[in-house]
Amino acid sequence: xxxxxxxxxxxxxxxxxxxxxxxxxxxxxxxxxxxxxxxxxxxxxxxxxxxxxxxxxxxxxxxxxxxxxxxxxxxxxxxxxxxxxxxxxxxxxxxxxxxxxxxxxxxxxxxxxxxxxxxxxxxxxxxxxxxxxxxxxxxxxxxxxxxxxxxxxxxxxxxxxxxxxxxxxxxxxxxxxxxxxxxxxxxxxxxxxxxx
Numbered sequence: 281x282x283x284x285x286x287x288x289x290x291x292x293x294x295x296x297x298x299x300x301x302x303x304x305x306x307x308x309x310x311x312x313x314x315x316x317x318x319x320x321x322x323x324x325x326x327x328x329x330x331x332x333x334x335x336x337x338x339x340x341x342x343x344x345x346x347x348x349x350x351x352x353x354x355x356x357x358x359x360x361x362x363x364x365x366x367x368x369x370x371x372x373x374x375x376x377x378x379x380x381x382x383x384x385x386x387x388x389x390x391x392x393x394x395x396x397x398x399x400x401x402x403x404x405x406x407x408x409x410x411x412x413x414x415x416x417x418x419x420x421x422x423x424x425x426x427x428x429x430x431x432x433x434x435x436x437x438x439x440x441x442x443x444x445x446x447x448x449x450x451x452x453x454x455x456x457x458x459x460x461x462x463x464x465x466x467x468x469x470x471x472x473x474x475x476x
Contacts, residue, residue: 301380301417303360308408310368311401316361316375321349323363323372327394336427340455359387364405371396376405378413384420386413390436402436410440411475414468423465434462441474442466 303315325345327333334341342348352361352375359379363372373396377389388409390402413419424442426433438444442464450458 301360303362304412306362306408306412308364308404310366311364311373311405312367313362313364313376313405313408316352316363318349318353320363320372320375321345321352323393324348324352324375324391327391330394333391333394335456336430336433336454336459338452338454359389362405362409364401374401374405376402376409378409378422381423384418386419386422388422388424397432403439406436406440410466410471414471419468421465421467422471423463426462426464428460428462437464440466441470443470 305315306313322345325342325348328348329341329343331341339351342351359377362376364374364376365371366373372393374390374392379387379389381387388406390406392399392401410422413422422442423445424437426437428434428447443466444462445465446463448461448463451461452459
């Protein structure tokens with residue numbers, strides 16, 4: 281579940297921290313990750329208006345592009361959003377987010393557009409963002425929160441090297457009712473050990 285959906289991920293005091301952190305353009309083998317802009321709404325709407333794609337988010341699928349755009353570009357949200365653009369086609373293929381929390385910690389989130397899922401896009405882009413968070417911005421810890429039923433998301437988080445730290449039963453109420461949550465974490469030292 282992406283941090284934007286769990287809007288309480290960052291604290292109000294962290295808003296100043298986020299404002300001082302840029303959303304730099306990042307490059308992967310296939311993609312350019314650049315700051316999300318409101319015009320990206322159109323490319324994300326088919327995915328974020330699909331009830332099945334939004335099943336594990338806090339809020340239900342978006343009914344209009346305008347509502348989605350307001351949510352994506354909420355000025356009160358304290359996170360950073362990247363749009364992943366495939367260089368060979370110019371297509372927007374994913375949204376990747378990092379939300380600051382206390383003590384040099386960030387929450388990771390991601391969603392791949394539905395017609396491109398299963399191509400390793402989220403892995404490639406989140407791995408690049410983790411490199412930025414740990415090696416450039418010097419975060420001590422990054423965590424992610426997923427629904428235990430979200431098999432593909434849990435598989436991705438494990439592949440990235442996160443460890444499951446907790447399973448909270450009926451921990452959060454969403455548009456589908458009370459849901460369990462897995463909490464995953466990875467320290468900078470663990471990242472460096474895996475990636476050097």
